[in-house]
Amino acid sequence: GATTVSAGTLALGASNVLADGSSIVVNGGTLAMGTFSDTVLGVTLQSGTISGSGVLTSNTTYNLQSGSIDAVLAGNVGINKTTADTVTLNGDNTYTGTTQVNAGTLIFNGSGNHTLTGSYTGAGTLEFADGTNQFATGATIATANLILSGGTNQITSGASVTSSNVTLSGGSNTIDKALSVTSFTASGGTNTIDKALSVTSFAVSGGSNTLNAALTATNATFDGGLTDTTDINASYNVSGTTTVNGGNVNFAASTPAVLGQTLVINGGQVSFAAAVTEVDEYIQTDGILSGPGELRVSSATLSGGSMLGPGKFIIDGNGGTSTNLLLNGNFQLDNQSTLINSGNVVVAANAALQGSGTYRQTAGTTRVDGNWSQALTEIQAGVFRGNGSIGGEFVNQGTVGANGDNLILNGPVVGSGAYAGGVQFNNSFAPGPAPSGAGIAQIDASNADLVFGSSSKLIIEFGGDQNGQLVSDSITARSIALQGASLDLRRLASQPNFTPQQFFAQTAILTTTTGNISGAFNSDVDCPTGSDDLYVLSQQEKQFLLTIVPRLPNLVPADVQSLAGALQQADCNPNTPASLQNLLNGLKPFLSAGTSETDKVNQFVNALRQISPKQLAAEQTLTNRVGKLQVANLSQRMDNQRQFSAVGSAAPQTNFSANVGSPAPSAPPTSGVSPGGGGAAPATSGERSGQAPAAAPSSGALSINLQSDPDSPPDLLSSFKNLGFFLNGQFEWVDRTSTLVQRGYRSALYGVTAGADYRFSQRFLLGTSLGYGNTYAEIANNGGDQSIGGYTASLFSSLNLTDNWYIDAVANLSYNQYHTNRTTAYTDANGNAVNETAKSKTDGWQQQFSLSSGYDLPMGEWTFGLRARGEYAYMSIAGRKEHGANLGMNLVIDDQKYDSLTSAVGAVVMRSFSLPFGVLVSQINVEYERQWIDKLPSMKTGFADQPNVKFTTASYVVDQDYLNVRAAVSAQLPYGGSAFLQYDTTLGLENTSRHAINAGVRFEF
Secondary structure, eight states: OEEEEOSSEEEOSSTTOSOTTOEEEEEEEEEEOTTOOEEESEEEEEEEEEESSSEEEESSOEEEOSEEEOSEEESSOOEEEOSSSEEEEOSOOOOOSOEEEOSSEEEEOOOSEEEEOSEEEEEEEEEEOSSEEEEOTTOEEEEEEEEEOSSEEEEOTTSEEOOSEEEEEEEEEEEOSOEEEEEEEEEEEEEEEOSOEEEEEEEEEEEEEEEOSOEEESEEEEOOOTTOEEEEOSOEEESSEEEEOSSEEEEOOSSOOBOOSEEEESSSEEEEOSSEEEEEEEEESSSEEEOSSEEEEEEEEESSOEEESSEEEEEOOOSSSSOSEEEOSEEEEETTEEEEESSEEEEOTTOEEEESSEEEESSSEEEESSEEEEEEEEEOSSEEEESOEEEEEEEESSEEOOTTOEEEEOSOEEESOEEEEEEEEOSEEEEOSSTTOOSOOEEEEEEEEEEEOTTOEEEEEEEEOTTSOEEEOEEEEEEEEEESOEEEEEEOTTOTTOOOSSSOEEEEEEEESSSOEEEEOOSOEEOOTTOOSEEEEEEOSSEEEEEEETTHHHHSOGGGHHHHHHHHHHTTOTTOOHHHHHHHHHHGGGGTTGGGOHHHHHHHHHHHHHHSOGGGHHHHHHHHHHHHHHHHHHHHHHHHHHHHHHHHHHOTTTOOOOOOOBOOOOOOTTSOOOSSOBSOOOOOOTTOTTSOOOOOOOSOEEEEEOOSOTTSOOOTTTOSTTEEEEEEEEEEEEEEOOOSSSOOEEEEEEEEEEEEEEESSSSEEEEEEEEEEEEEEEETTTOEEEEEEEEEEEEEEEEESSSSEEEEEEEEEEEEEEEEEEEEEEEOTTSOEEEEEEEEEEEEEEEEEEEEEEEEEEETTEEEEEEEEEEEEEEEEOOEEOBSOSTTOOEEEOOEEEEEEEEEEEEEEEEEEEETTEEEEEEEEEEEEEESSOOOOOEEEEETTEEEEEEEEOOOOOOOEEEEEEEEEEEEOGGGOEEEEEEEEEESOTTEEEEEEEEEEEOOO
């Protein structure tokens, strides 16, 4: 019969309690065997449980439908699994028959070690979930489905596996047998496939999977989490589609994987180690593509994800009109990865290609309407176009843009490719064939409207061709808008010292065809380091020209060559301040057309002459005038003393003296005029009382003579009657006409000298004085003004060698104060009126030495005299720094030191007339004077804003030979009074006229 357990629990209390000829049927209840064993005719498990660890032996095939069995199944019979339900066998079974899984799932969950050599067949599912299971030689697995879900499982090479579907979902599984199945799935555990696997569908959804043998499949799908990994170490051959939805898939073999018609990445990370892996179509919506190998595709659609290098992604399209790559999402190209396109790439308006990788196009077209930012975008050929925003370094050797496009390049751009449509540069642009932009390139943008934004920089290289002629990068565009971009000029790296051979070398940097050049570069122009060339930038309506003037000083006249050299040195010097650079930027456009526009070159030279501090040259001449004035006053005093002696002998009752000795006011240091040599009365003693005095008028003087009897010998102890006090004054004006190279001026000078002298004998006089002189000059052509105030201390002496022959000597020391307002006024090349005044103060010292001699021959009412004189002066002016001017016009003037050496010879004719009211004396004096130092030293100056840039400025031309002419009349009145009027001038001075009118009266007390 049969024992049926339909509900509850039937528990065995001992072994072998069930009849051997009976059958056990469990249909909902539990047969609890405990540790007991029993043998029956047959066992049927419809549902429920057979529990315990005992051994249940059946003499007929086990009929299993649903439920679980913990007991060990034994016997020389097999198992027949039917129905769609699941039966779980938890014991370490020892039955030896065939296992038929005709329906549902049969799970072996025993934890022991099992060497399987039996046969497993049927249309159901066979699963091994625990224990150690070795499918040894003789084992045949022919169920429809095989699942290895736990434990340790090994399919050896001796086993036969013909299941249609194999699933590895847990445990540790090793496949040492080549398999040919319909589907193979790895969803968990650790799985190693060491033999070839041929499947229709290969799927990975989890676990750690290693393929050490060839995989051949129609389609392959990979999924899983962040820690799930599939390493494909052998050949991979898929004829349909490879899809990666998650996990990590590593194509680690050096042999390129055959990915099928399409590779789809929806998540996870895929890496390729082979040098080149190819697939026809590539789709990525998410996940990561990485190298280090190269993935080459014919077409691609990217709507998300990223590429993580190193590695290359190559779109190897046909270059036609079809889209080989469509980017309609956000894609990241990172970590030295490379995407290479030779087909057609489209980045939609809502998409973004970003990262730190490299995009390289070797053919075809890339259209970017969205955002694009890579470490490097390299267009070797083909067209890169669109309405997008491009970031990162960009190399263009193809064509960027197309008609109707508006592309924005935000990263640095290099290359010699062409441009079309609307293209805006917001970073640097260096035309040139090399990857760095080095080398000369002519950019064809004749179908493009280019915009250089305010943050952009145009880098232009220049050098010489085989003939030494200037060549440079150039851009020809339909129109060009300069929105405050900066310009960087560089010599070719291969020609670091290039300088054009001609005076002017010119090239067009920018040229437009139908449109114009609008806007302007900013003032930030970078020039080659260490360059002494002058770089002139000229923006015209359709051209932007670069003119290089390598030897500017040779182009301009000598008087401004030094200044031109200094400006050339300052131009584009990185240390040149903006103020001085602005000055240069206002001058250089004069030279933009080279020597072809003579008027502009002349305007440039005239502007240099305005900037040159030639006004300061007047200081040298005026300084000498202040010192010579004091010498003249003292010489006049000594002449007066001699006249007093002569007149005193003729009319002692009145004791008056005619102060008529005329010191001719000196001319400028280049044309000095003799002081004190004019028309002195004869060098006579009181013994010549019958001689009428011959005198010449002089500047205003007041003399007090305490000696009532000139013939009496001096008595130093008894009285002060030999001591004299005097006050002399002088006034003159000088006009110097401007020439092409020198500034003229108009000056007015006055001076006063107060002193005392003592006559030690009738023939010897010694005295001292203090004086003040002031001159004010207005520089011609609104050049400013100068004033000099000088304080002088002097020693002088006079010696009569005979009655007719005398020698006078003067030595003085002057302290001078200088106030200068130097005005520069011109219109620069840009039409801007420049009018700047630089102010300065300084001081200086002057030493003057004079030695003169005269000899007189009286003849009745006439006196004829000969005169000789020599003078030496040494002058120094302290350096100073100007202030108050803009545009870098303030200068630093170095110390000035110079001297003067003159000699003079002349003659005087005097005639005296006795009138009822006194004695009238007229005279004419002519004197030839020569300046022996034929030129003055140049002034050394520098720009206050950049004092290391020095230049020199020439002083006035020295007049060496000239004549001093004086005419005078004086009256000697009763009771010691006198008056005079004198006109004094100098003849033979080039571009200079000097005049003096002296008048005065004198009274004795």
